[in-house]
Amino acid sequence: xxxxxxxxxxxxxxxxxxxxxxxxxxxxxxxxxxxxxxxxxxxxxxxxxxxxxxxxxxxxxxxxxxxxxxxxxxxxxxxxxxxx
Numbered sequence: 001x002x003x004x005x006x007x008x009x010x011x012x013x014x015x016x017x018x019x020x021x022x023x024x025x026x027x028x029x030x031x032x033x034x035x036x037x038x039x040x041x042x043x044x045x046x047x048x049x050x051x052x053x054x055x056x057x058x059x060x061x062x063x064x065x066x067x068x069x070x071x072x073x074x075x076x077x078x079x080x081x082x083x084x
Contacts, residue, residue: 010053014045 018038022029071081 007050007053011046011050013049014042018042 019029022034027034066083069082069084072079
């Protein structure tokens with residue numbers, strides 16, 4: 001759930017920055033005139049940031065976890081799956 005929220009915030013960050021810019025410049029972000037032509041660019045920027053963050057996470061994720069040993073029983077006791 002945490003990863004989903006992080007990626008959602010990364011995706012929404014360009015739009016949130018634009019809303020903050022509108023508020024700082026004393027414009028109302030609810031008016032449609034401020035969003036004309038910018039919504040698609042903000043969507044694409046957010047999509048690009050989210051994609052790049054997925055790629056970055058995939059490249060720097062730890063890979064030395066070893067082989068996965070599935071759950072099994074030893075002497076009648078269930079041993080949960082783990083990395084060896």
